[in-house]
Amino acid sequence: MVKFPSQEWIDQFKELVNQNAAYEDAARTWEGDFIFLVLPDGNLTAPAAFYLDLWHGKCRGAQMLSSPTEKTADFTYEGLYSNWKGLIAKQIDPIKGLLGGKFKLRGNMMKVMRYTRAAKELVETATKIPTEYA
Amino acid sequence: MWFFTGPKLVFGPGSVEFLASLNAKKALLVCDRFLVQSGAHGRIVEELRKSGAEVEVFGEVDPEPLVSRVLEGVAVARNVQPDLIVGLGGGSAMDVTKAIYALYERPDLTVYELTPLVEMTLGKKARLIQIPTTSGTGSETTWATILTEGEGGTKLELAHRQLIAEWAVLDPMLPATMPPKLTADTGADALCHAIESISSEWANPFSDAFAKEAVQLLYRDLPRAVKDGQDAEARESVHYAATMAGLSFGNAQVGVGHALGHALGSVLHVPHGRAVGTFLPYAIEYNFPAAKEKFARLAPVLGESVVRDARELSASVRKLWKGIGMSGSIREIGGITPEAFESALPELVTRADQSTCVTANPRVPSSADLKRIFQSAWEGKPVDF
Ligand SMILES: [Fe+2]
Numbered sequence: 001m002v003k004f005p006s007q008e009w010i011d012q013f014k015e016l017v018n019q020n021a022a023y024e025d026a027a028r029t030w031e032g033d034f035i036f037l038v039l040p041d042g043n044l045t046a047p048a049a050f051y052l053d054l055w056h057g058k059c060r061g062a063q064m065l066s067s068p069t070e071k072t073a074d075f076t077y078e079g080l081y082s083n084w085k086g087l088i089a090k091q092i093d094p095i096k097g098l099l100g101g102k103f104k105l106r107g108n109m110m111k112v113m114r115y116t117r118a119a120k121e122l123v124e125t126a127t128k129i130p131t132e133y134a
Numbered sequence: 135m136w137f138f139t140g141p142k143l144v145f146g147p148g149s150v151e152f153l154a155s156l157n158a159k160k161a162l163l164v165c166d167r168f169l170v171q172s173g174a175h176g177r178i179v180e181e182l183r184k185s186g187a188e189v190e191v192f193g194e195v196d197p198e199p200l201v202s203r204v205l206e207g208v209a210v211a212r213n214v215q216p217d218l219i220v221g222l223g224g225g226s227a228m229d230v231t232k233a234i235y236a237l238y239e240r241p242d243l244t245v246y247e248l249t250p251l252v253e254m255t256l257g258k259k260a261r262l263i264q265i266p267t268t269s270g271t272g273s274e275t276t277w278a279t280i281l282t283e284g285e286g287g288t289k290l291e292l293a294h295r296q297l298i299a300e301w302a303v304l305d306p307m308l309p310a311t312m313p314p315k316l317t318a319d320t321g322a323d324a325l326c327h328a329i330e331s332i333s334s335e336w337a338n339p340f341s342d343a344f345a346k347e348a349v350q351l352l353y354r355d356l357p358r359a360v361k362d363g364q365d366a367e368a369r370e371s372v373h374y375a376a377t378m379a380g381l382s383f384g385n386a387q388v389g390v391g392h393a394l395g396h397a398l399g400s401v402l403h404v405p406h407g408r409a410v411g412t413f414l415p416y417a418i419e420y421n422f423p424a425a426k427e428k429f430a431r432l433a434p435v436l437g438e439s440v441v442r443d444a445r446e447l448s449a450s451v452r453k454l455w456k457g458i459g460m461s462g463s464i465r466e467i468g469g470i471t472p473e474a475f476e477s478a479l480p481e482l483v484t485r486a487d488q489s490t491c492v493t494a495n496p497r498v499p500s501s502a503d504l505k506r507i508f509q510s511a512w513e514g515k516p517v518d519f
Contacts, residue, residue, distance in 0.1 A: 025500050026487070095493050096336060099250050100135055109249040113291070114488035117498055 001132040004088070005038050005048035007064040009129060014052075014062035016125045023121035024057035030115055031055055032107070037068055037078035043134045044081040075107030085133060088126045094119045138340040139295055140275045140381045141264065145304035145374065147366075150177060150265065152303055154184035158218035158261070161187040162211055164231040166195050166223035169267065174311070178222055178265065190214045192234075195227040197405065198282050201245050201290070204233040211238035221264045221299070224320070225271030225406065228264050229279040232297040235262050245281060248292040256296040264299040267308040269359075269373040270320025270407055272327055272380020274302035282400065289400045291490045298384075304377055306370035314360050318458040321356040321372055322411030324348065325451070327379035329414065330389040332432060333425040335494040341386035342431055344378040350435045351375035353454060360458045390499055391417030393489035394507060397482045402470055411460045412467060415448035416507050419517035422447070424497035448516065463514030475512055482508055 053061035086092040170193030221231025264274035358368035395410030422444035
């Protein structure tokens with residue numbers, strides 16, 4: 001089992017994204033990096049942030065940040081820890097989560113809306129990691 | 135947690151008289167160019183004047199409206215300073231009206247920011263009323279506005295809950311002059327909305343209720359309305375069905391049929407209803423393996439044996455299409471040579487792939503799937519993968 005959030009978790013995520021042919025197809029023209037921000041609730045007491053360098057269907061880099069402000073990115077996708085758990089368990093759809101207010105996106109929304117299939121494939125990838133929570 | 139939102143409805147023959155009760159001081163009427171040319175907008179202007187309002191008309195909306203047209207309308211609105219904005223026409227006019235309304239209310243925004251993620255509260259300067267003159271787009275009920283970036287450009291699929299009108303006025307006298315082909319195209323669009331929202335991942339008990347009723351009314355009355363435009367009962371039924379279908383997909387999303395249709399519309403200039411109508415049977419066949427239980431909800435309307443079999447269900451749509459003159463394949467639409475289709479195919483696939491309409495489609499289409507559906511729909515061969 002891999003703990004979420006952790007560097008080990010995001011390393012596995014990167015590896016699995018790079019094996020996901022459906023993601024590669026959906027994101028083949030995607031250019032833009034992301035910060036995934038996990039806001040504290042429940043057992044998570046401090047915010048956690050991941051930086052992901054996503055480019056033309058591949059994940060070129062993934063890193064857990066020491067603080068959410070350590071890096072900037074084109075997009076930030078943020079939500080409470082409990083909602084991230086819901087997302088990884090596929091109980092929350094990544095786009096419906098945005099429209100229903102469970103997640104927030106900073107960055108060019110129009111651009112993201114053209115790649116909703118890629119977003120789904122990222123979630124699909126996350127579900128494959130045997131995740132345990134704090 | 136999810137939502138069901140829509141405008142208040144005023145309906146019935148002569149319901150445009152409602153406009154006279156709105157007590158506006160200055161009204162801006164946004165409408166299709168052909169309505170001004172034919173003088174058909176005059177009745178609406180008259181009703182608005184009865185309310186005591188000064189009326190300004192922005193009658194410049196064409197099919198497949200460009201962002202630049204919206205900006206012209208915004209300039210008019212800023213000049214007129216209306217406290218009432220009325221959209222009159224088909225989907226294009228109502229979509230343009232929504233965007234004009236938003237940018238008039240919020241001069242700091244651009245059209246590109248009309249997305250669900252931007253915080254905005256509109257309605258501080260003006261009320262928004264929508265009056266459809268065709269029976270199909272459902273734009274009078276929805277939060278979406280489809281604009282084209284520039285000639286031949288991508289369709290921007292914009293949306294915000296604040297773009298939903300306060301009132302939709304459903305007067306079945308207005309679509310009575312639609313010619314048969316337009317009645318067929320717009321009615322087909324309505325059926326696509328209803329069926330695609332039934333099979334959507336975001337379908338919910340409220341969207342299903344409206345979708346089922348819309349499917350029932352359209353199967354029964356669309357052929358009548360196409361055959362005899364003067365059949366007032368059929369016109370009224372189809373007009374309300376289109377709004378019901380709008381309420382349904384506006385709260386559940388459309389699907390791959392609309393993604394393919396928007397691509398075909400923007401690349402090869404096929405009217406929206408004709409494009410999505412052509413794709414509907416293929417979209418049903420493609421989605422069926424992933425949406426059996428969802429389609430089964432149409433059993434009370436179409437019959438158990440029809441909804442339990444992909445081919446039976448798509449055949450029932452094809453039969454309806456035949457009766458109203460809807461194209462059975464892209465080739466049948468006419469005006470597109472095999473060479474033009476082949477050379478447009480990569481662009482068609484890319485645009486369909488990047489459409490927000492696939493977001494809630496029950497089966498996630500890869501770019502290879504989209505290509506195969508386009509090819510099936512070109513040849514008129516059922517989707518069997
Ligand atoms: Fe439509």
